[in-house]
Amino acid sequence: MIVSDELFTPMRKDNLSAEAIVRPQLTYWQEAWLRLRGNKLALAGLVIIIILGVMAIAGPIISPHDYAKQSMITKNQPPSAENWFGTDDFGRDVFTRVWHGARISLFVGLMAALIDFFIGVLYGGIAGYLGGRVDNIMMRFVDILYGLPYLLVVILLMVVMGSGLVTIIVALSATGWIGMARTVRGQVLQMKNSEYVLAAKTMGAKPFYIVRKHLLPNTIGIIIVYVTLSVPSAIFAEAFLSFLGLGIQAPMASWGTMANDGLPTILSGHWWRLFFPAFFISLTMLAFNVLGDGLRDAFDPKTRR
Amino acid sequence: MLSFILRRFVSMIVTLWLIITLTFFLMHAAPGNPFEKEGKGLPDAVAANLNAFYNLDKPLIVQYGLYLQNLVKFDLGPSIANSSDTVNKIIARGFPVSFQLGLVAILFAIVTGIALGVVAALRHNRLIDYVAMVIAVIGISVPSFVLASLLIKYLAVEWKLFPTATWGTWQHVVLPALALAFSPIAIIARLTRTNMLEVLTAEYIETARAKGLSPATIVFKHALRNAILPVVTLLGALIANILTGSFVIEKIFAIPGMGKYFVAGINNRDYSVIMGTTVFYSTLLIFMMFIVDVLYSIIDPRIKFHGKEREG
Numbered sequence: 001m002i003v004s005d006e007l008f009t010p011m012r013k014d015n016l017s018a019e020a021i022v023r024p025q026l027t028y029w030q031e032a033w034l035r036l037r038g039n040k041l042a043l044a045g046l047v048i049i050i051i052l053g054v055m056a057i058a059g060p061i062i063s064p065h066d067y068a069k070q071s072m073i074t075k076n077q078p079p080s081a082e083n084w085f086g087t088d089d090f091g092r093d094v095f096t097r098v099w100h101g102a103r104i105s106l107f108v109g110l111m112a113a114l115i116d117f118f119i120g121v122l123y124g125g126i127a128g129y130l131g132g133r134v135d136n137i138m139m140r141f142v143d144i145l146y147g148l149p150y151l152l153v154v155i156l157l158m159v160v161m162g163s164g165l166v167t168i169i170v171a172l173s174a175t176g177w178i179g180m181a182r183t184v185r186g187q188v189l190q191m192k193n194s195e196y197v198l199a200a201k202t203m204g205a206k207p208f209y210i211v212r213k214h215l216l217p218n219t220i221g222i223i224i225v226y227v228t229l230s231v232p233s234a235i236f237a238e239a240f241l242s243f244l245g246l247g248i249q250a251p252m253a254s255w256g257t258m259a260n261d262g263l264p265t266i267l268s269g270h271w272w273r274l275f276f277p278a279f280f281i282s283l284t285m286l287a288f289n290v291l292g293d294g295l296r297d298a299f300d301p302k303t304r305r
Numbered sequence: 306m307l308s309f310i311l312r313r314f315v316s317m318i319v320t321l322w323l324i325i326t327l328t329f330f331l332m333h334a335a336p337g338n339p340f341e342k343e344g345k346g347l348p349d350a351v352a353a354n355l356n357a358f359y360n361l362d363k364p365l366i367v368q369y370g371l372y373l374q375n376l377v378k379f380d381l382g383p384s385i386a387n388s389s390d391t392v393n394k395i396i397a398r399g400f401p402v403s404f405q406l407g408l409v410a411i412l413f414a415i416v417t418g419i420a421l422g423v424v425a426a427l428r429h430n431r432l433i434d435y436v437a438m439v440i441a442v443i444g445i446s447v448p449s450f451v452l453a454s455l456l457i458k459y460l461a462v463e464w465k466l467f468p469t470a471t472w473g474t475w476q477h478v479v480l481p482a483l484a485l486a487f488s489p490i491a492i493i494a495r496l497t498r499t500n501m502l503e504v505l506t507a508e509y510i511e512t513a514r515a516k517g518l519s520p521a522t523i524v525f526k527h528a529l530r531n532a533i534l535p536v537v538t539l540l541g542a543l544i545a546n547i548l549t550g551s552f553v554i555e556k557i558f559a560i561p562g563m564g565k566y567f568v569a570g571i572n573n574r575d576y577s578v579i580m581g582t583t584v585f586y587s588t589l590l591i592f593m594m595f596i597v598d599v600l601y602s603i604i605d606p607r608i609k610f611h612g613k614e615r616e617g
Contacts (some may be wrong), residue, residue: 144316156327156579245571281451289446
């Protein structure tokens with residue numbers, strides 16, 4: 001076989017860089033996603049949350065029943081083809097009510113987490129960034145608030161403001177932002193004194209640039225984890241309050257009020273009335289908790305356990 | 306050291322004063338007159354007498370001053386719903402019960418939680434580790450009232466191992482304490498396991514092994530001591546968790562503790578009971594946190610005493 005020169009083509013110079021032994025450059029988000037993808041449990045949590053969200057929107061729509069319509073003829077029916085999760089003691093369809101409750105429980109959880117996020121990041125960020133005396137005063141105040149028993153304060157606020165959807169969210173976020181503020185402040189303080197921020201400052205970077213390019217990207221992971229974990233704690237607190245009779249008022253129902261109403265059924269045997277709301281509270285808490293843990297590992301591989 | 310305790314003490318007093326003030330003004334800002342029940346107005350003379358009895362006829366700031374004065378004397382005032390009852394009496398009735406329940410629950414949680422965490426760490430990635438972690442995840446996800454209902458349904462109603470509800474003998478304590486302790490067990494177990502795993506790879510453990518110490522000595526004298534330190538910091542929060550959690554548990558099990566009176570106070574809008582209970586519990590909790598912080602600084606001499614640089 002004759003190998004003529006024409007068979008050879010000169011190698012293009014820019015292909016040489018492909019020979020270098022480097023892995024493909026990934027952004028922070030791609031890397032986090034890659035690590036999260038490897039975590040089966042966290043992914044399962046994410047999928048469950050998405051399904052719960054979709055069902056909260058679609059559930060009441062696909063159900064042929066109304067969530068508040070009472071019927072004494074069909075009361076306390078076990079799950080059947082007609083009422084998928086059975087009916088309660090007013091003959092209301094439990095399936096429809098569970099997904100209506102999902103709307104309220106998830107809404108409370110997400111709103112409370114979001115408000116915590118805004119106040120906490122702003123407060124903690126300012127304290128951490130400014131440092132010194134301002135930080136000292138701001139954090140002394142937070143330390144005092146931190147010593148207050150969280151649920152007691154929430155109960156107190158609910159008693160004063162009266163029960164309702166908005167007051168629950170206000171009461172929960174009135175104390176909920178403190179943890180977030182502490183976390184963000186600690187992180188920002190640490191970042192601010194690091195060498196690369198110092199280097200950026202030396203090169204004349206403006207404060208806004210430092211915040212946008214250095215502080216924010218390095219804190220965002222922790223913030224996301226914190227928000228993810230504060231959703232289930234808000235949902236839990238709402239269920240807790242509803243259980244004490246301070247929550248959502250009838251005919252609206254959250255999972256907490258439904259579980260509370262279903263409590264006497266332990267003895268009467270109408271298990272579906274307690275089981276379904278209790279099951280979905282637990283499932284939601286579980287999903288958010290495993291996702292939060294997974295995100296923590298994904299954003300901060302150093303603390304991997 | 307002493308300055309740390311002093312600083313911590315001052316901050317405790319400030320927090321206490323803040324919660325008392327907050328509670329007082331919130332309760333007085335609450336809508337409605339506590340004496341009006343279902344729109345039934347009282348005769349003017351009766352209302353005036355009641356207002357005088359509860360000091361409600363005085364300006365708010367004077368009422369506040371009187372309240373603080375009485376608090377210093379540990380007098381939480383009379384109940385509004387039942388004027389022959391005082392908040393002090395209610396606490397004297399309810400708290401011993403709640404205290405018993407809480408104490409059993411917290412001891413149970415600490416012992417089981419640490420044991421579970423240690424075993425899981427020693428058998429890392431084996432069956433027992435997975436079982437412990439499943440328990441931990443369930444404990445964090447399942448609300449205590451759900452767990453309590455399950456316990457009643459199976460252990461009490463179907464298998465008749467324990468009484469269903471109410472209070473009296475030691476058997477009555479088991480189920481509510483279990484329900485109350487479950488989530489703290491999960492939290493403690495997880496934390497202990499994480500710390501144990503970390504500590505077990507430390508060099509001084511290696512050294513201890515090289516010296517030929519028995520595994521039991523290594524685990525209990527060297528590893529566990531360092532691994533449970535962070536658990537101590539959590540104790541304050543866990544006690545708070547158990548105290549407030551017992552409101553719900555006492556309601557489910559019909560236990561005549563503080564929770565019962567507190568919930569009754571909420572339902573009757575009995576502001577002095579709500580206020581008194583809140584102040585009492587807050588004082589208790591804040592004092593516990595103070596003790597825990599001081600304890601921690603004694604156990605772990607590495608902790609910084611000056612400046613509040615507790616970052617992260």
